[in-house]
Amino acid sequence: MSILGLAASVPTVGPSHFDIIKVLRPNILALHPYRCARDDYQDGILLDANENALGHSITRSGSSDDSIFDLDLHRYPDPAQNAIKERVDHIFLGVGSDEIIDLLMRVCVAPGKDKILITPPTYGMYSVCAQINDIAAVKCPLELTGAAGEGGESGRFSVRVSEIKKAVDADPSIKLIFLCSPGNPTGTLIPLSTVRAILDYPNFKGIVVVDEAYIDFASDDASAVSLIKEYGNLVVMQTLSKSFGLAGVRLGVALARPPLIQVLTNTKAPYNISTPTAHIALSALAPASVSAMRSNIATLIASRKTLLSDLAALASLGVGQAIGGNDANFVVVPILGADGQPDNTRAQHLYRSLAEENGVVVRYRGSEPGCGGCLRITVGTEEENRTAVTKIREVLSAV
Template sequence: MPIHGLSSTLPPSKPSHFNIERVIRPNILALHPYRCARDDYTEGILLDANENALGPSISKSTLDEEDQETNPQNLHRYPDPSHDSIKDRIRSLRSVSGVDHIFLGVGSDEVIDLLMRVCVTPGGQEKILITPPTYGMYAVCAQVNDVGIVKVALDLTGEQGEGGSNGRFSLRVDEVKKAIDSDPGIKLVFLCSPGNPTGTLISLTSIRALLDYESFKGIVVVDEAYVDFSGESNSAVPLVREYANLCVMQTLSKSFGLAAIRLGIAIAQPPLIQVLTNTKAPYNISTPAAHLALSALSPSALDSMHAKVRRLITSRGELLRSLATLENLGVGPAIGSNNANFLMVPILSKTEPSKPDNVRAQNVYKTLAEHRGIVVRFRGNEPGCEGCLRITVGTEQENEAVIRELRDLLQKI
């Protein structure tokens, strides 16, 4: 069954064992997408979308001072449903073949949810595969959509990593293949790279191994929310040219510092992008969000983003070294390979100094937040993360504060 809106002249997809029409749910393939007013015309006297012709109820004079640069004059009009100008700047930034390879969502969470809705039939017979410890929204979306979950834990062994970190949490490719062989209902494999909460990269060799695995007829989804903190050479985006069974997710929330506008990105070959486009809400990206995203992708803003990423990477190294000085107070070596804008360290027991201590870590976490004004994240309930606190790399002053308060607190707890 053809995909509505997709050109029939596309070349055959690779790898040869993959057929997207066997992955997408039949009711989605048969879907005629909602056609919104702006799909037809964008200029003229617009009397087609039941908009308020008198304009918005706010103006420059009623905006808060910090919002003065926002132009409210067009807010009574529905936004552009496609946002090709944003996609074109993403295409240029990430060296993507064309805007037809890019989908924009309300954060990566919309992309995750849409992928499940279009690929995995509810009821529990069809499933996704995740590799814990990993981003929690994969499991949440699976439960919301009533689809099954197969878990293949990351390898928790490994040698000492860079900067004194515990270099564990690698992908067990053979175990993922075994899970696929034993459960043909697996439709999506979610890989978080760099991982959250581990900061660990999954090698492109491992990703290729799954993409080329003939027994898997589904889609490999690589979540690259933190990839700019690890180096562009670690991105799976170049593999999209070769593999129709790959979807790479990115976001403006992290390296771009635009978490509040909720703009996520999916990069894949046109058939999957067209299915996502057919299924999304008509105007999912708001005009203010689009305006800010376009500005963030301008050449000068990209220079600023790259400069801030370099600064945060430097601060990450300094924070890692500072945390190592707290070893005698019960802070263990950082866990993972530290390729994101955060670090994760175990808080060790006072009575058994080599053993991570969830109770002590919880105590430190709550005391920091409730009495010291510093909020980190307790991750001790994740597989392989017992006793762990995840600490986002802050400003130089914030990093100094967290070390100072940790040093003082661990002497008392």
């Protein structure tokens, strides 16, 4: 069976054990996508989509830049968004990475039958989407070595490839493997050699999904995008939310070989990317904006280093050494008890006191595997970081 909309001349790529037709659900392969009004024609007197021909009814405030209201907001957006896709080969656009996660499950994983594999501690939406779609999640926890409180070493996380292979061997119903790199909440970058080892494993017939929401805060050659030309069983997700500072726009991207991109395109909602989102995204991808983004990354990486140093200076108050790889725009530190071990009760007290009494909001992660007693602290502005460290010192000094 062929994939609707994909030219027969599109070449397939490795590995030899992978066949995308066998991974996709039969009902998805048989799907005829909804035809949008804008699929055929986008110019002229448009009387085909039941839009409001008089335009939008937003009254200009006159006190701010309202240029976005000059867009044709009364018209449905371009369903293809080719202006954005022309910047990158083999790309699918979603409403944040979350839409892509959900869509991949609906395309590849049969509810109540097939499964996904995750590596906790990891991004929580993998499990949430799985439960919504009636999909079981097999868990292969990351390996934590040198945990905080053990000889003063900083904990490090790594993917246990041997355990993933064992899980795949034991359960051939696993269709998707989700790897978060750099991880959330671990901040740990997964080496490309590890990703390759899973992609090349002949007993796994499904697709490896590498979530790179924080990749721009890691080294330049760390992205798994470089592997797409070789592997048809790889999807790489990225987003404009983090390094581009556009979390409010909600635009995520999936990069993969054409067959899977075509299937995602066939399955998505007709007009999933709004006109304002596309307009802002194109502005963000302009050379000057990309340059500004890279400058901001450099500033945040320098601030991350300073924040880690300032937090380390609070060791006498029970702030342990940061765990993870520190390859993202956040750090994770354990709060220790009198015995020098991670203390969830003390961490929760600090978390609540910071937010409710001191106006500093961080994230409690102590319930995650390997993250006992941990708080996740996003790298803010220099002033925000200084204030956070000061308030942490004050709260811990009082208990």
